[in-house]
Amino acid sequence: MTDQETFLSDASALLGPRGFTRDPDLLEPWLTDWRGRFTGKALALCSPASTQETAELVKLCARHGVPIVPQGGNSGMSGGATPDGSGEAILLSLRRMDAIRDFDPAARQITCEAGLVLQNLHDAAQEHRLRFPLTLGGKGSATVGGLISTNAGGTQVLRHGTMRAQVLGLEAVMADGSVLDTLIPLKKDNRGFDLKQLLIGSEGTLGIVTAGTLALVPEIAERRVVWVGVTSLQQARKLLLHCEATAGDALEGFEVVPAHSLAAVLDHLPDARAPLAEPHAWNALIELVASPSEAAQLGALCEDLLASAMEEGLLEDAVIAASETQAEAFWQLRDSIAPAERAIGPAMQHDISVPVARMADFVEAASPQVEERFPGTRAIAFGHLGDGNVHFHVLAPSGATRGLWENSEGKAISAFVYDLVTEWGGSISAEHGIGQIKRDELGRLGDPSALALMRAIKHALDPRGLLNPGKLVPLAQDPAIP
Amino acid sequence: MTDQETFLSDASALLGPRGFTRDPDLLEPWLTDWRGRFTGKALALCSPASTQETAELVKLCARHGVPIVPQGGNSGMSGGATPDGSGEAILLSLRRMDAIRDFDPAARQITCEAGLVLQNLHDAAQEHRLRFPLTLGGKGSATVGGLISTNAGGTQVLRHGTMRAQVLGLEAVMADGSVLDTLIPLKKDNRGFDLKQLLIGSEGTLGIVTAGTLALVPEIAERRVVWVGVTSLQQARKLLLHCEATAGDALEGFEVVPAHSLAAVLDHLPDARAPLAEPHAWNALIELVASPSEAAQLGALCEDLLASAMEEGLLEDAVIAASETQAEAFWQLRDSIAPAERAIGPAMQHDISVPVARMADFVEAASPQVEERFPGTRAIAFGHLGDGNVHFHVLAPSGATRGLWENSEGKAISAFVYDLVTEWGGSISAEHGIGQIKRDELGRLGDPSALALMRAIKHALDPRGLLNPGKLVPLAQDPAIP
Numbered sequence: 001m002t003d004q005e006t007f008l009s010d011a012s013a014l015l016g017p018r019g020f021t022r023d024p025d026l027l028e029p030w031l032t033d034w035r036g037r038f039t040g041k042a043l044a045l046c047s048p049a050s051t052q053e054t055a056e057l058v059k060l061c062a063r064h065g066v067p068i069v070p071q072g073g074n075s076g077m078s079g080g081a082t083p084d085g086s087g088e089a090i091l092l093s094l095r096r097m098d099a100i101r102d103f104d105p106a107a108r109q110i111t112c113e114a115g116l117v118l119q120n121l122h123d124a125a126q127e128h129r130l131r132f133p134l135t136l137g138g139k140g141s142a143t144v145g146g147l148i149s150t151n152a153g154g155t156q157v158l159r160h161g162t163m164r165a166q167v168l169g170l171e172a173v174m175a176d177g178s179v180l181d182t183l184i185p186l187k188k189d190n191r192g193f194d195l196k197q198l199l200i201g202s203e204g205t206l207g208i209v210t211a212g213t214l215a216l217v218p219e220i221a222e223r224r225v226v227w228v229g230v231t232s233l234q235q236a237r238k239l240l241l242h243c244e245a246t247a248g249d250a251l252e253g254f255e256v257v258p259a260h261s262l263a264a265v266l267d268h269l270p271d272a273r274a275p276l277a278e279p280h281a282w283n284a285l286i287e288l289v290a291s292p293s294e295a296a297q298l299g300a301l302c303e304d305l306l307a308s309a310m311e312e313g314l315l316e317d318a319v320i321a322a323s324e325t326q327a328e329a330f331w332q333l334r335d336s337i338a339p340a341e342r343a344i345g346p347a348m349q350h351d352i353s354v355p356v357a358r359m360a361d362f363v364e365a366a367s368p369q370v371e372e373r374f375p376g377t378r379a380i381a382f383g384h385l386g387d388g389n390v391h392f393h394v395l396a397p398s399g400a401t402r403g404l405w406e407n408s409e410g411k412a413i414s415a416f417v418y419d420l421v422t423e424w425g426g427s428i429s430a431e432h433g434i435g436q437i438k439r440d441e442l443g444r445l446g447d448p449s450a451l452a453l454m455r456a457i458k459h460a461l462d463p464r465g466l467l468n469p470g471k472l473v474p475l476a477q478d479p480a481i482p
Numbered sequence: 483m484t485d486q487e488t489f490l491s492d493a494s495a496l497l498g499p500r501g502f503t504r505d506p507d508l509l510e511p512w513l514t515d516w517r518g519r520f521t522g523k524a525l526a527l528c529s530p531a532s533t534q535e536t537a538e539l540v541k542l543c544a545r546h547g548v549p550i551v552p553q554g555g556n557s558g559m560s561g562g563a564t565p566d567g568s569g570e571a572i573l574l575s576l577r578r579m580d581a582i583r584d585f586d587p588a589a590r591q592i593t594c595e596a597g598l599v600l601q602n603l604h605d606a607a608q609e610h611r612l613r614f615p616l617t618l619g620g621k622g623s624a625t626v627g628g629l630i631s632t633n634a635g636g637t638q639v640l641r642h643g644t645m646r647a648q649v650l651g652l653e654a655v656m657a658d659g660s661v662l663d664t665l666i667p668l669k670k671d672n673r674g675f676d677l678k679q680l681l682i683g684s685e686g687t688l689g690i691v692t693a694g695t696l697a698l699v700p701e702i703a704e705r706r707v708v709w710v711g712v713t714s715l716q717q718a719r720k721l722l723l724h725c726e727a728t729a730g731d732a733l734e735g736f737e738v739v740p741a742h743s744l745a746a747v748l749d750h751l752p753d754a755r756a757p758l759a760e761p762h763a764w765n766a767l768i769e770l771v772a773s774p775s776e777a778a779q780l781g782a783l784c785e786d787l788l789a790s791a792m793e794e795g796l797l798e799d800a801v802i803a804a805s806e807t808q809a810e811a812f813w814q815l816r817d818s819i820a821p822a823e824r825a826i827g828p829a830m831q832h833d834i835s836v837p838v839a840r841m842a843d844f845v846e847a848a849s850p851q852v853e854e855r856f857p858g859t860r861a862i863a864f865g866h867l868g869d870g871n872v873h874f875h876v877l878a879p880s881g882a883t884r885g886l887w888e889n890s891e892g893k894a895i896s897a898f899v900y901d902l903v904t905e906w907g908g909s910i911s912a913e914h915g916i917g918q919i920k921r922d923e924l925g926r927l928g929d930p931s932a933l934a935l936m937r938a939i940k941h942a943l944d945p946r947g948l949l950n951p952g953k954l955v956p957l958a959q960d961p962a963i964p
Contacts, residue, residue: 104839106723106839107837107838107839151676153670157669162670164676174931174935178930178934179931180929180931180932181929181931182932184837185837185838186835186837186870186908186909187639187838187869187870188635188639188644188835188869188909188913189835189911190632190635190644190911190912190913190915191909191910191916191924191928192684192685192916192928192936192954193684193688193935194680194682194683195932195935195936197676197679198676198679198939201672201674201675201676202675206675218727245775248700248773248776291730293727293730297779353668353669353670353671354668355666355668356589357586357588357589384670388670427668427671427672428673429671429673430668430672431672432672434672434673434674442673442674446673446674447663448660449660449662449663450677452660453656453662453675453943454675454677456943457680457939457943460941473674
């Protein structure tokens with residue numbers, strides 16, 4: 001037997017028929033990322049049933065020098081879970097490990113395995129009148145392990161933070177097959193480096209997250225969803241500050257939608273209606289929430305907030321959703337922007353952040369710069385103003401050919417946008433991560449000191465480079481740099 | 483000139499007379515930790531005025547192989563800022579770097595240098611009707627850099643988290659003199675490993691924190707401080723859950739004080755009075771706070787909370803402080819436990835945590851075990867029940883000789899307590915860090931996988947071991963382990 005055959009035979013014996021396959025039909029759905037940007041090959045699809053099996057598999061891989069690409073729900077945005085084209089790596093699916101190991105509703109803590117799907121986590125929390133305060137479009141497929149490994153964001157970051165803020169502890173299999181276990185929910189623990197923080201957001205390049213202990217919050221007893229028309233992003237920013245000062249922790253979300261995006265959504269969704277009578281240059285979608293103990297005051301809080309905002313000239317018009325159905329309809333408008341714009345034509349999408357205080361200035365300055373430099377394009381920014389994170393999309397000139405344009409002018413546009421963001425002190429990846437798609441840009445634009453540290457840490461924890469090779473960590477430009 | 487003379491001459495030229503001294507009288511106060519446990523020697527006291535100077539100094543040290551012991555206010559609890567006795571290291575004081583570089587009250591963010599004293603940070607925030615939600619006994623000397631490097635805790639962790647939760651960004655000089663700058667306050671940034679998290683709590687062993695961007699919260703407009711008598715720690719735990727469910731985010735602190743400690747404090751402070759008419763086996767000190775927008779409801783919330791707790795049998799008696807003076811007096815009782823017990827006789831102090839849900843069980847089980855194993859001792863637990871973190875003190879048998887007992891029976895007691903805590907899945911350092919005092923115990927009791935990772939990271943970022951040598955990271959037992 002060749003070395004590879006020995007590995008495959010051992011892996012197959014370790015994982016059994018449910019945990020190991022080389023059947024091309026079974027592999028195929030997992031070899032392309034869900035945005036369809038990357039397709040790779042894999043030696044086998046390995047789906048261990050336990051942390052122990054995962055650790056044994058990683059040891060096998062270490063022994064035979066087999067690279068490992070960990071994968072959760074395969075709904076990442078940056079190709080971080082798609083293997084390269086060499087076919088040398090195994091695809092390590094965590095989806096079979098989806099147990100809830102422990103649930104302490106009084107302490108509001110849940111320990112679950114990496115493969116648990118976000119929607120199922122939401123459901124489990126809800127059964128105990130709790131909630132997991134992170135959600136995103138892919139909640140039906142995204143897994144806890146993937147959410148941790150990518151430090152996922154979403155629409156509730158303003159109030160609750162990203163995934164990092166929800167992770168109380170985690171379990172991970174390291175490159176040598178040893179298991180790091182910090183699952184135990186200690187609120188305070190100062191025994192040295194906080195190793196879990198290093199794994200959160202490391203996209204499987206330092207270790208494979210197999211379980212997490214997560215914080216839950218009380219269920220929402222009452223919410224108010226408000227659609228507001230404003231004159232400019234600057235006004236939206238002032239309204240946001242007003243909401244933060246007035247509503248405090250009740251402010252759960254603050255999203256902005258430009259007129260162009262709302263119009264695109266209304267075209268795209270036949271049954272959708274504009275919330276306000278007149279169009280406005282910008283719209284804000286505001287959600288206020290209250291736990292059971294604060295529910296009684298929420299209505300008054302919301303009305304006072306809007307009245308005082310109106311008085312101070314911070315909005316043009318506003319409507320409070322009259323029912324849960326209408327509230328959902330408002331959110332659907334927001335959540336349909338990306339598909340609505342995809343329907344119009346090709347677009348380059350940039351998930352960027354700048355300091356919250358500078359976001360309005362940035363959008364106002366960058367949009368005309370892009371449109372001028374690339375005639376016929378249109379720059380659209382929408383999303384999480386409260387987090388300083390907008391999705392900055394550049395729509396192709398009419399007539400551009402989908403599939404071709406993205407790889408020609410589109411690439412130049414992205415580089416231009418990332419240059420601008422870097423100039424403004426921002427991040428080229430606010431929430432989607434680096435994966436394959438932004439690795440080289442990170443190498444080009446990243447702070448050299450931070451890049452050197454990342455390379456040193458990667459080398460220290462995965463000296464043979466077997467964990468998710470080619471993702472996140474840009475290769476050193478200068479081989480003298482570690 | 484010898485190599486050391488060259489280094490000293492270059493360092494002196496770099497830092498100038500204000501930044502460099504070898505005067506024993508000037509060095510002396512900084513060579514002993516404030517608890518008086520450790521005394522060391524230093525080659526020189528270096529006090530750079532800027533990050534640039536710090537970076538140049540670190541490069542000089544790297545060139546000449548001179549170890550560096552960073553120090554803030556020298557009020558740490560674990561000897562982490564005290565050099566060893568060799569006299570080979572420089573003491574690097576960050577105290578001259580105490581500027582506030584940037585303050586954005588609307589965004590509630592402040593960027594300040596490492597040497598800024600916590601009290602001055604509190605004052606700066608207060609001028610803008612904001613507050614920095616972390617405080618501790620040493621606030622008059624503790625510096626921002628030290629608080630970050632030790633991931634400090636305190637009495638407000640229940641609501642706001644430890645220092646880690648307040649740090650939005652930081653600047654640090656790494657072992658090679660390069661500067662890592664993540665000061666820019668991006669709320670969302672997924673460009674790879676979160677390097678700042680690695681520096682927070684690393685006690686100067688991976689890099690020297692020179693500045694931080696910190697989050698502020700709205701000022702407290704109203705507070706209620708309540709002293710409660712309960713029958714047991716179990717009842718206190720139930721009361722805590724009741725407070726969390728009823729008061730939500732208004733719950734700012736929940737400390738527990740046993741009868742013995744309250745009696746000791748009343749003996750120790752001549753003017754202090756017991757808050758309640760009768761003694762109780764345990765006491766809880768509860769603080770509820772409200773920002774300006776919620777201030778009007780706080781009084782009713784507090785009264786409802788106590789009434790329902792009384793109805794459900796969760797307390798024996800309670801009194802709400804009638805004035806700010808009385809509120810301060812309640813807190814003084816809590817803050818005087820350590821000195822009051824030191825006045826009685828020697829004691830071994832253990833800053834430990836276990837999962838919050840198990841804390842009452844732990845104290846009830848461990849106290850008699852310690853007292854039985856070490857006859858004549860008395861085990862006392864007090865502190866942050868809401869964080870699962872109590873200070874577990876073991877008082878010496880009467881007649882024990884201060885200074886001798888700690889190093890004989892005291893050592894055995896600490897090892898026994900740390901064994902118990904580890905058995906219960908807890909931490910031997912909840913908030914005070916490892917420093918010198920617990921390094922060997924961490925090596926003995928730490929998870930081998932976590933220890934191996936810590937050593938690998940330390941070696942990767944500080945290959946020559948010049949940053950705060952001998953602190954935090956236990957040496958490998960087995961030289962084969964990295």
